[in-house]
Amino acid sequence: MNCLINHLHELPVGINERLMTIRLMLASSQMATVISAYAPTLDAQDEVKEAFYADLDKILSEVPKEDKLILLGDFNARVGRNHHLWRGTLGREGVGNTNSNGILLLTKCSEHNLVITNTVFRQKNKFKTSWMHPRSKLWHLIDYVIVRSKDRRDVLNTRAMTSADDCWTDHRLIHSIMSIRLMRKRRMQKRQSRPKFKHRLFG
Template identity: 60%
Template sequence: MSLRIPLVKNRFATLLSLYAPTLPSESEAKDSFYQSLDEALRRIPKNDKIFLLGDFNARVGQNSSIWSGVLGRHGVGQANANGLRLLTFCSEHNLTITNTIFQQKAKYKTLWMHPRSKHWHLIDYVIVRRSDIRDVHITRAMRGAECWTDHRLIMAKVHMQVRPPLRLQGPRRRRLDCTRLENPDARNEFCCSLAEKLGGMELSLSSSENTMDQKWNSISSALYEAAAQTIGYKSKNHQDWFDENSETINDLLKDMHRAHRATLKSPSSSSTRQQWQRICREVQRATRVMQNEWWTKKAYEIQSFADKNDMHNFYNAVKKIYGPISHCITPLKTADGLSIVFC
């Protein structure tokens, strides 16, 4: 199995999960396995990071002087025939077995115990490109992980900066002001509008040709349209300095979002990133000017009410700026812990 993960700077990491033939297997099966693995590696671009993860059923030993660059100085045991195949393959493709490059106790390196000799061996590996060894922090066996298998779980900590996914946010849906339904006149108006809309689609709802999903979509759209026409949408509880009707700031925000999407698509391009940063600075300057003008205007308005000693409009203007005070209920347990008191 293979998995290709996008990284930053327009790079990728390819993970290959595999299971090699055992030592008693036929030579044809082993040749076929390494031939398939060789073809898979050659299809991977040269700039990709490679991680080979799996049970190779091979003992590579600890002769790091002969297999320099492939083996580290902290191997385990003696190499067998399958291990020589794996070492030759890694040498051809400039790969390194990360299990052997970290100095640690044998119990953190060995992964499988032979059922007859009761000796622990290293046959599961995490293999990377020789040029990417610096990205691997540690490779070790997790002795406490129980997965109903005779192999210990192997863990490798690797430094990779994964590219964040590109999420395009659509327009936000406005919320209906359902509190207006407490008013009898608004409630009657909503009921009349809904009855009129449902009456127009009575034939389509009673028809057996339409599925249940189609009927529900018709009913839900009628409910939403009737509510939008009669009770309307929620408005903000406080006044905001941001002017949504300003064409200048809206154009700048559209340019900023467009430049941001272009930067995410090509993170290695310096021109797109510089353009995005330039537009961000322009948006920041424009919003600061808008905010300062709004606060200056509100300050003069509130000060004028204070000079006239008009406390009613003074406090109303302050409430419009800061919004209503939210009261929260905090539940507390009594000393015996058997009951809850709300305060």
């Protein structure tokens, strides 16, 4: 994470206890907005959930269109596997069933043309799931790395780190590798190649 310091263009902005944003300089005049989220749990009051997604909607709407957008965090939501219903938002490699929090997240991602990258890559379920229910002892996916659908190819892989089971959190860390494609300013003389900005993110 220390290498990110050189790319800080603005200080992090704490929206509230559940949402924070930071903008990173990727190249000259080209930026990435990273949104860190901690959504209400399944048993939270509907008013609390509505307030969270209203705040998230406002943030997403205000991110400059030219920015790369990375939304990550603990959404306390199960998005399931119905990629036919949520085409473009949910990949073919989801796990488990959808719950009501999952519908809220999927709806918001669909409204803003976002894709949940955890569900895109074929891998064993242990690399998809991030949290074990304390009573059922079943593993679920509730922590996500989300990007704009048009930037799906920037993400090389998103997976859970099973080796991090015994650290201070009861969640597996989510590891996402990205090779971010940037567009140079167009020149009339000749077409420019697209440079890449490669980085790893941990959710």
